Amino acid sequence: MKPGLEEMLQLLQEVEQGDPLDFADLPVDEEQLRRLVLSDLLQRDQQLQASASAEECRLVYLLSTAHLVLENLLLHLQLLRLEQPEGGSDAQWQALLRRFRRGDDEA
Structure with a gap:
C-alpha cells in the first residue's frame, strides 16, 4: 500500500526533525504549503506510475x-x-x- 497525503506529511515531519527547513518570516502557512507540495507530488507520481515503467x-x-x-x-x-x-x-x-x-x- 502506498502512503497517502497524511502519511506523507507525517514522514516529512520526521525528515524535517533531522534537517529543518527555514521558512524565516515568509508570509506563508507552513503546513498548508507542505500539504500543497505533497499533494501535487502524489498526483504527479500517480500519473507517472500509470504511464511509465x-x-x-x-x-x-x-x-x-x-x-x-x-x-x-x-x-x-x-x-x-x-x-x-x-x-x-x-x-x-x-x-x-x-x-x-x-x-x-x-x-
Whole structure:
C-alpha cells in the first residue's frame, strides 16, 4: 500500500526533525504549503506510475532530485554571496563542494 497525503506529511515531519527547513518570516502557512507540495507530488507520481515503467520512474525521480539539489546549491551560493563580504563565501562553498566530491569517490 502506498502512503497517502497524511502519511506523507507525517514522514516529512520526521525528515524535517533531522534537517529543518527555514521558512524565516515568509508570509506563508507552513503546513498548508507542505500539504500543497505533497499533494501535487502524489498526483504527479500517480500519473507517472500509470504511464511509465519502474525504471523510467526511477530515472525521472533521480533526475528531478538532481535538478532540485543543484537548484538548492545555487540558491545557497547566492545567499552566501549576499551575506558575506567579497570572496568570504568561497571557503564555505569549497567545503560544500568537498562534501559532494566525497560522495563521488564512493560511487
